[in-house]
Amino acid sequence: MAAGPVLQIRGIRKSFSGVEVLHGVDLDLAPASVHAIVGENGAGKSTLIKILSGVHRRDGGEIRVDGVPVEVLSPRLAQGMGVVTIYQERNLVPHLSVGENILLGDVPTGLLSVVQWKRLFGHAAEILRNLNLDLDPRALVASLGAGEQQAVEIAKALYKKARIVIMDEPTASLSSAEIDNLFRLITQLQAERVSVIYISHRLDEIFQIADRVTVLRDGREVITRPIGEITKEELVKAMVGEQVDTTRLGAVAEGETLLELKGLSVTGACHDVSLTLQRGVVIGLAGTLGSGRTQLLRAVAGIDPVERGSILFQGHELAGRGLREFIRRGICFVPGERDTRGLVLSMSVAGNTTLANLDAVTHGPMMDLPLERRIARQYMEALAIQARGPQQEVQYLSGGNRQKVMLSKWLCLGLEVFLLDEPTQGVDVGAREEIHRIMKKLLDEGKGILMVSSDLDELMNMSHRIAVMREGQLAAVLEARKTNRQEVLSYAIGTARP
Amino acid sequence: MPSAQPAPDRAPRALRGMFDVQQWGIVFVLIALVIVISIAAPVFLSARNIRNVLQQVSTLGILSMGATVLMISGGIDLSVGSAMSTVGVVAGTMLKAGIPVEIAVLAGLVLGCVIGSVNGMLAAFTKAHPFILTLGTMTILQGVAIIITQGYPINDLGARYAVLGGGLVGPVPLIVILFFLVMIVCGLLLRFLRVGRIAYAIGGNEYTAYLAGIPVKGYKILFYVICGFFAGLAGLVLSSRISSAMPSLGAGFEMNSIGAAVIGGIPLTGGRGNVWGTLTGVLLLGIINNGLNLLHVDASWQYVVTGLVIIVAVIIHERRQKKR
Numbered sequence: 161m162a163a164g165p166v167l168q169i170r171g172i173r174k175s176f177s178g179v180e181v182l183h184g185v186d187l188d189l190a191p192a193s194v195h196a197i198v199g200e201n202g203a204g205k206s207t208l209i210k211i212l213s214g215v216h217r218r219d220g221g222e223i224r225v226d227g228v229p230v231e232v233l234s235p236r237l238a239q240g241m242g243v244v245t246i247y248q249e250r251n252l253v254p255h256l257s258v259g260e261n262i263l264l265g266d267v268p269t270g271l272l273s274v275v276q277w278k279r280l281f282g283h284a285a286e287i288l289r290n291l292n293l294d295l296d297p298r299a300l301v302a303s304l305g306a307g308e309q310q311a312v313e314i315a316k317a318l319y320k321k322a323r324i325v326i327m328d329e330p331t332a333s334l335s336s337a338e339i340d341n342l343f344r345l346i347t348q349l350q351a352e353r354v355s356v357i358y359i360s361h362r363l364d365e366i367f368q369i370a371d372r373v374t375v376l377r378d379g380r381e382v383i384t385r386p387i388g389e390i391t392k393e394e395l396v397k398a399m400v401g402e403q404v405d406t407t408r409l410g411a412v413a414e415g416e417t418l419l420e421l422k423g424l425s426v427t428g429a430c431h432d433v434s435l436t437l438q439r440g441v442v443i444g445l446a447g448t449l450g451s452g453r454t455q456l457l458r459a460v461a462g463i464d465p466v467e468r469g470s471i472l473f474q475g476h477e478l479a480g481r482g483l484r485e486f487i488r489r490g491i492c493f494v495p496g497e498r499d500t501r502g503l504v505l506s507m508s509v510a511g512n513t514t515l516a517n518l519d520a521v522t523h524g525p526m527m528d529l530p531l532e533r534r535i536a537r538q539y540m541e542a543l544a545i546q547a548r549g550p551q552q553e554v555q556y557l558s559g560g561n562r563q564k565v566m567l568s569k570w571l572c573l574g575l576e577v578f579l580l581d582e583p584t585q586g587v588d589v590g591a592r593e594e595i596h597r598i599m600k601k602l603l604d605e606g607k608g609i610l611m612v613s614s615d616l617d618e619l620m621n622m623s624h625r626i627a628v629m630r631e632g633q634l635a636a637v638l639e640a641r642k643t644n645r646q647e648v649l650s651y652a653i654g655t656a657r658p
Numbered sequence: 659m660p661s662a663q664p665a666p667d668r669a670p671r672a673l674r675g676m677f678d679v680q681q682w683g684i685v686f687v688l689i690a691l692v693i694v695i696s697i698a699a700p701v702f703l704s705a706r707n708i709r710n711v712l713q714q715v716s717t718l719g720i721l722s723m724g725a726t727v728l729m730i731s732g733g734i735d736l737s738v739g740s741a742m743s744t745v746g747v748v749a750g751t752m753l754k755a756g757i758p759v760e761i762a763v764l765a766g767l768v769l770g771c772v773i774g775s776v777n778g779m780l781a782a783f784t785k786a787h788p789f790i791l792t793l794g795t796m797t798i799l800q801g802v803a804i805i806i807t808q809g810y811p812i813n814d815l816g817a818r819y820a821v822l823g824g825g826l827v828g829p830v831p832l833i834v835i836l837f838f839l840v841m842i843v844c845g846l847l848l849r850f851l852r853v854g855r856i857a858y859a860i861g862g863n864e865y866t867a868y869l870a871g872i873p874v875k876g877y878k879i880l881f882y883v884i885c886g887f888f889a890g891l892a893g894l895v896l897s898s899r900i901s902s903a904m905p906s907l908g909a910g911f912e913m914n915s916i917g918a919a920v921i922g923g924i925p926l927t928g929g930r931g932n933v934w935g936t937l938t939g940v941l942l943l944g945i946i947n948n949g950l951n952l953l954h955v956d957a958s959w960q961y962v963v964t965g966l967v968i969i970v971a972v973i974i975h976e977r978r979q980k981k982r
Binding site: 463483484487488493495500501502503504505506507511515516518522525526527529569 | 852
């Protein structure tokens with residue numbers, strides 16, 4: 161049998177609302193091979209697999225399965241051609257048995273559509289046996305651990321005669337024993353002539369399991385190599401690229417300490433984190449998804465409860481206090497999910513601006529509406545918010561303007577510490593620069609900022625120090641002026657250790 | 659062009675805002691209905707009939723204003739009808755026991771607030787949907803009302819009590835004045851008070867309100883108390899008007915109050931709407947019933963028509979929302 165690629169991808173392009181995120185990606189998947197795809201957050205990995213699994217439609221380019229061009233893909237068609245995707249969030253029905261999940265949609269029935277349980281479980285048991293899996297086909301999926309559930313997904317893929325299995329961060333929630341088991345299953349898949357596309361942040365794993373590796377950066381394929389012909393350092397370098405760092409924040413005469421975290425732990429999210437934030441300083445929190453950086457930010461905001469450790473704000477212990485106390489002392493949290501968490505979309509610009517600061521616009525129980533509009537107009541001017549007026553509902557504003565309305569809500573309170581979660585996600589370049597300008601102004605006023613960003617450029621340029629989180633722990637705190645993207649990424653994915 | 663058009667936005671706007679009827683579509687339906695009915699049955703526009711209609715809608719109106727505040731904050735209360743019955747029979751029992759009218763009325767209002775606070779605490783401290791929670795309290799209160807009366811109506815509540823629902827101030831029924839007072843209070847509360855602003859914020863995005871440091875749970879309870887208070891008032895007014903209190907006093911009122919609010923443009927998710935919208939909803943329901951009565955349409959058909967109006971109104975609002 162000729163060993164032509166089972167999957168050929170040529171020049172795949174994809175845009176979302178006018179912004180191209182994939183600029184022509186090529187990929188060849190050899191039969192019975194494990195092909196790893198790596199890249200930073202936002203490099204285009206997720207978009208690529210969603211195109212392959214039929215969730216997104218490509219704007220251009222060619223996909224061939226066994227040399228046959230594929231025009232339009234839907235999730236159903238993709239599965240019909242043997243492309244099965246196993247996402248991070250499991251795709252099983254938790255209240256059905258293992259056997260029913262494996263045969264889902266194809267349950268054997270007899271007279272009057274009565275389910276033939278014996279045949280169903282017998283068939284499932286056979287598949288599990290072939291995979292050397294010690295699982296009871298009658299067990300409920302909900303009662304299984306993360307690794308076992310994943311094994312059920314793989315069994316399900318095999319039952320569907322999958323020829324290409326795409327795994328998105330398969331080890332994110334697995335213990336090391338479960339990871340060993342997963343790798344054994346992958347080897348078995350290869351023995352069954354199934355090819356695997358393996359997406360992971362963990363480079364160690366890739367060197368352990370993959371045959372080839374492709375690096376994506378900014379929606380382009382940078383290199384593809386057999387795994388034996390590349391080193392970890394070369395891989396990291398390819399991921400971050402040779403970037404010239406431009407406008408970094410200037411040095412700062414470090415002032416009074418605003419916020420001090422000591423041995424802070426949050427159940428299931430982060431462990432023993434210590435950090436100190438001074439006036440006029442931005443600390444950027446780096447890390448991959450699931451590294452616990454957002455949960456850390458939420459705990460410092462008083463939203464999630466602290467398991468252990470202390471949060472000292474200007475000498476006051478805040479751990480264990482409620483969110484309102486954090487705000488009263490001077491700490492605010494600006495969430496990343498702007499529309500679902502940060503704004504009341506059905507309210508006006510003015511209403512959103514003063515929402516956290518109603519005391520300033522009320523006399524007793526009465527609202528001072530003219531004063532409220534004056535304040536809103538003041539912030540519209542200061543932040544160049546483009547709206548018809550303070551009475552316009554924020555849902556009719558553009559993303560960047562909404563973001564600025566959300567910021568003005570906290571600016572008008574005059575607090576000391578700003579916790580920003582992905583402050584420029586989903587805004588255009590112009591709005592992004594304005595938000596950075598606002599941040600610099602806050603620093604000039606002596607505020608402190610703790611920022612989570614998946615955008616490494618933003619972290620490098622808009623932080624004084626970069627705290628790198630990895631698996632819930634602080635892997636390193638780096639001086640932004642003295643470090644580079646490569647070093648940050650190495651700590652984030654664990655190739656460098658403190 | 660950031661500062662291109664400074665919107666004309668001075669003091670009058672606050673007033674205009676208060677009269678800003680968002681639901682012109684429903685207003686047109688209302689006007690068309692008035693024209694059609696008055697042609698078919700000229701007696702419709704007689705002073706006596708107009709007074710009659712207003713008197714009939716006042717109980718629902720009082721109840722619906724409480725529902726307006728609650729539903730704008732994203733809550734919902736199915737128990738208001740049973741609460742009306744319970745308050746009515748409790749007040750009636752007290753009157754029969756010779757307790758003065760003032761105290762019986764006060765007790766009824768307090769009971770309404772207590773019922774509201776129970777609903778509010780359930781809604782605030784559990785994650786269950788208030789629709790189901792208040793379905794539970796609705797059933798409980800229905801049982802309580804039957805237990806108190808053993809199923810029999812309490813009649814002849816006395817002339818002094820009858821003033822509340824039947825009294826006149828000049829030519830205007832007291833109950834209608836009460837309704838408009840309730841509407842003005844709720845309208846001012848929603849538009850000019852801090853608590854009203856918070857109702858819109860919690861209904862619009864509860865999590866954002868929480869992040870802004872608003873004590874969401876406490877306010878949620880307050881909104882249920884407000885709704886319960888007006889349910890109590892509605893129960894008193896109705897039992898006074900018919901001079902009788904029975905366990906079925908408020909039956910069906912919960913659905914009509916929610917219907918009026920929804921016709922008036924309050925989405926079940928909250929965050930929008932005002933008292934003017936609810937007023938149009940209340941009037942629409944009242945005029946349909948009165949008109950069909952005048953045209954001698956069988957009472958059973960009134961249900962069918964009312965249901966259709968609610969469905970059409972919701973579809974209209976949903977489309978408008980999408981267009982904007």
